[in-house]
Amino acid sequence: MAKYEKYAEYKDSGVEWLGEIPSHWEMWKLSHAYNEIGSGTTPSTSNEENFEGDIPWVTTGELRENVILDTKKKVSQRTIELFPTLRKYPSGSIAIAMYGATIGRLGIFGVEATTNQACCVMTSSKVLNNKYLFYWLQAFKNEIIQLSSGGGQPNINQEKVASLKISAPIIKDQIKIANFLDHETAKIDSLIAKQEKLIELLKEKRQAVISHAVTKGLNPDVTMKDSGVEWLGQVPEHWKCIKIKHITTTFEQGWSPQCDSRPAESHEYGVLKVGCVNGGSFRSFENKALPPELEPRLQYLIQKDDLLISRANTKELVGSASVVDGDYPNLILCDKLYRLRFSKNVLPEMVSLYLSIGTIREQIELGATGASHSMQNIGQDTIKELYYLLPPYDEALNILESIKQSNQKIDELTRKAESAIQLMQERRTALISSAVTGKINVTNWQNPNYNNNEANTELGA
Template sequence: MSLPRYLQYKDSGAVIVGAVPHHWQMKPVKAVASINDDVLPETTEPTYELTYVDIGSVSLGSGIESTETFTFKDAPSRARRLVRDGDVIVSTVRTYLKAIASIVEPPENLVVSTGFAIVRPLDMIAPGFAKYALQSPTFVDAVISRSTGVSYPAINASDLARIALPVPPRDEQSAIASFLNRETSKIDSLIAEQEKLLKLLAEKRQATISHAVTHGLNPDVPMKDSGVAWLGNVPAHWRVVPLKRLLADVKAGPFGSALTKEMYVSSGYRVYGQEQVIPADFSIGDYYIDDSKYRELQQYSVRGGDILISCVGTFGKIAIVPENVEPGIINPRLIRVRVGASLSGRYLEAVLRSSVVFEQLSMVSRGGTMDVINIGTLNAVTLAVPPMREQEGLLAFLDEETTKLDQLKSEAENAIDLLKERRGALISAAVTGKIDVREHASALAAAA
């Protein structure tokens, strides 16, 4: 889309903003909006029910993705800020910097975390325009530049209030908001299509793995009843065996005070945890123990080919240890598995990622929530195991098929990233006056 520029510009006085249309004004947020007007008083009735929004449940573009319901007495102490229609909530914590959302027709009991600044537009700025001005990359960059702190960077409300915004006349604000409503809606639809594709690819990947490790590759092979409900029929020549009989060793990470962060040093032997397993990247991380502590905890050491399983909070995250891994141990949030002679480590990794195993684990895990997996839980799993040569053939097939799916996934993720970049650039250009959308917005309105 090619859009004209304004005829005359002037220096905005803000490096991040650059030049703005000559007739626009630059105003600090505090001049066009109030901040943090409404707070639930401590005298609120203990039984008052509130709908709560935390920082982690808000994202740029998608807005509020989830809420929780509490009574006042049971709510977190940070659940205090009331919001109203037209407000914009802006995270002041840099870790969640893109937690920005506009509020439209909220329930009267909607309360957000004190980690948000509640920006309430005054008469000078239209809520529709404010929504985009405060989620534009230009504004986000300004927040970043004013954030302070090392481990938990944040911006306080008074500093946020001093950030200057370009403010066009009200009629132009409406035109810009109308234009962006239409254009971002188109982009959001394209993003939604790619996200739907990602979900379908993930389901296809899971189905491909699950079918391969329960039925094999030959559709004409004789089948037998496995005797296990969640396995169903399996090839007649496969063994149906409890997982514990297939393992040479299984070890949960050190318990209690055997390993604490106070024992970590700047270099030495690595301590591996979810930080490495979740992304399957053993090159990252900076937790170490010294030689004496390593000798003491050597029973928890890792070596190439070990399978590490996240056992707390994020079960299902599994990684196989590369052969060239730095010497080290697992931490308490992992289980280390070593396979026996009749099982390939890579094949077990694939099986553990299948829905068949997940269903078994979800049935026997504590509360069925998959929050905690232990060795006893793993021992309860039953597998259908093909001969070793067939395991290698299945792995070759899965490598080929999942590589294709992963390529499609990567393309979809790249498309989403580009669409989000385009969305942000369009918003930034419109709310800083780098493009003149007035005629375009008028034409769209006339055609509606």
């Protein structure tokens, strides 16, 4: 922040985590600054007519630090009349999430809207500009969350939001600060978006490399043949196209005892959770402790090189696979997992990678049963009847090594991109915090995109 000027004099804000503010700034309690601070409610979901209107109904899941122009669900004027705690808030209002995982998330209403009970809404003020407040609340999200109460998930209430003390200059200067932050955060956000796009491209590259290697091999000049399977197409001539049931020596699912919710400690037996295969790498910490009074079924103890496949999971994850990467003498297979062991000429890691590629995922999803948006199941035959491409053993080893080296390069590029994003996000937060507490003076800043004429962003002032 060295390139920005400071104000001439400062004073104690009276709030420990704000520190000093410019001497001519004031502290405004939200309850004194705003004409109205309110919330909303959730109409009965058992009556579909409650959501057959055209008035946006905002939930905390739709608060994403941006302007809200539309919502997934809408209510009617009749619904508002039926539920007295449901009311319309004007365009320009600021909403903050008060509960659970979304606590502290923000949104600006770009249209007139209602909300559920987890949103706290500030409408209009004569002393605080809404866009300025929007940035102020972003800057101190963590401190606001620290005011929360509750056991499992943090919660703040409307009273705690209303009691927040906001540091601010006069409205005219608030608008200048908001304009400055609009411009500067947009530049940072653009850079972040480019890094996020790079990460997505790297993910696609990883999947493309794996898909090509396990279905076409590494030799671009290899002679190809028709696999005889429509969804596999051409494959290397010397590879075998064989059903998975013909290369397995063991195919079983595990045990379903009543376990403790906590993970097993080193001296205890643990039963794996289905999430242990998510992401393609074996996650040994995804387990539940077996109560000491229950005798473990040792025939289900996992071993190194076991291939585990999720039998019951969400649509996106059912059929996920990973290979047990070491010795775990106290971890037991659960009933939501299949365990496969293979003939000596088959590498479990190759089968795991094969099951992860798009073409094979499509076949697995076609064989899944159950509700489309919740838990789905696959029977053993969904996996057993899949065709697998089996290269010679030595060639398979070379393919795995090539994929490993490619993944290492992609991982390094991904880490650099993630590090860059983190640094930019930290700079963004620091810049906002400095501007809304007067650590930097940007009131003389002029937008270069508007020929030095300030644009008015006075939302809800």
